[in-house]
Amino acid sequence: MASNELEKNDQSDEELSPELTRKQLIHLGFRSLMLQASFNYERMQGGGWLYSILPGLQHAHRNKKDLSNSMQDNMAFFNTHPFLVTFIMGIVLAMEQNKEDRAAIRGIRVAMMGPLGGVGDALFYLTLLPLTGGIAASMAIEGNIFGPIMFIIVFNVIHFGTRFSLMFYGYRAGVNAIAKIKEGTQRISRGATIVGITVVGGLIATFVTIDVDYFLDFGETEMDIQEDVLDSIMPGLLPLVYTLAMYFLLKKKQSPLILIGITVLFGLLGAYLGILEGGIDDDA
Template sequence: MGSEISKKDITRLGFRSSLLQASFNYERMQAGGFTWAMLPILKKIYKDDKPGLSAAMKDNLEFINTHPNLVGFLMGLLISMEEKGENRDTIKGLKVALFGPIAGIGDAIFWFTLLPIMAGICSSFASQGNLLGPILFFAVYLLIFFLRVGWTYVGYSVGVKAIDKVRENSQMIARSATILGITVIGGLIASYVHINVVTSFAIDSTHSVALQQDFFDKVFPNILPMAYTLLMYYFLRVKKAHPVLLIGVTFVLSIVCSAFGIL
């Protein structure tokens, strides 16, 4: 461990990561829990440097949606870079670049493989009246929970060892991370923003054209989600509109368009 960060700090960070989704919302998803988990160590690193702490907190409050059981790895990595005073753009870029892949790996391993298999095995035991069923499932889930501390140590150790390489190639890494991050955000738009126009136009008595399937999806799949996301981005960055207002407008538009048979 470094002179600033102790084993106790990293262990505490690992356990605090269990509350990643405590303030989950559809504006920034897990950002609140992520920042809360990191905050004690960030305060220890920045001490009386309030502008530095503020910048770190602001970066951590940006949108993030990753796997809760593996988020400790990302937290440990970022903390090691914060401790070494790495460039803010590099730290932010790595966070944006990694949270998506970590989510994909974690979901594939835990939600879609390990837990379903264990649930099937344990359900079989339980259906036969074997007490081992619920006990085994609980034990596996508990093991996964405590492993988050181990992942946090791994992330911190990898980060410390990689600091020199990162410093030498920080601009290249930041640029690469930014490009990957933009790609991840593009994928998130396609996954989370759904606009389906049900309106169709009759050509004759037997044929009709569906606006969504026969026009928009043929020209540019997901063009409406992308366009609406860019519109919201414009209002946020250029017009400085409040996120809550935009959420409310989206909610009302969805109801109105659905009522009139547009969506």
């Protein structure tokens, strides 16, 4: 009897499981917050992805063989934007529940993670984050205590609203949702990128300050390098050049911690040598 039960347990189960409830989907949405908890350079978000989706897989597959195969597939390399991952989770869970072909499920997961990673960066990291953060920083500089509170509330209302709504939409729509958003994906990404770059440009001009405190003497004439040379070429030239240099190093996979250290050393060395203007503006 035990042998028959074990043999049955090893067989593939083609019976469809009941649909996930709203409560279960909400639970999965909260688990998706741990997507990057085990981030590594071999499988990126693979471990966090499996952790996030595991209760849904256990609901879809009632025998060990099916569950084992599914878990093994979902432990593979995975990397996307953490705020939009629930959309992929919903699609994959719908396919797992319907016992779709494993190769098809892998293909959908891999095909979606790249585009949504780019769209998420444009929407959240290049648009929402600098926009809300810039407004909050401006309020905080003026002494308004509501600045950081506003940032936390507004950013997370949009963040969690997107996360959970995409979980419900992705699961209910199943694979048909891909065709619905495929046509507009590039337009959304391009528009959000343009807005984000504009905001970032404004933030660079507003918050990144590099003032050269150096003068050249030509007999009785004294030339201010900052005002007479750099600002005459282009106001804010040095902040722009330095920001682009940091961006270039980031694209070259340089560690952000190293870039922060370089920035600190650059400022200290420049102030020590009397080349860069130090201190805080009294009007700030």
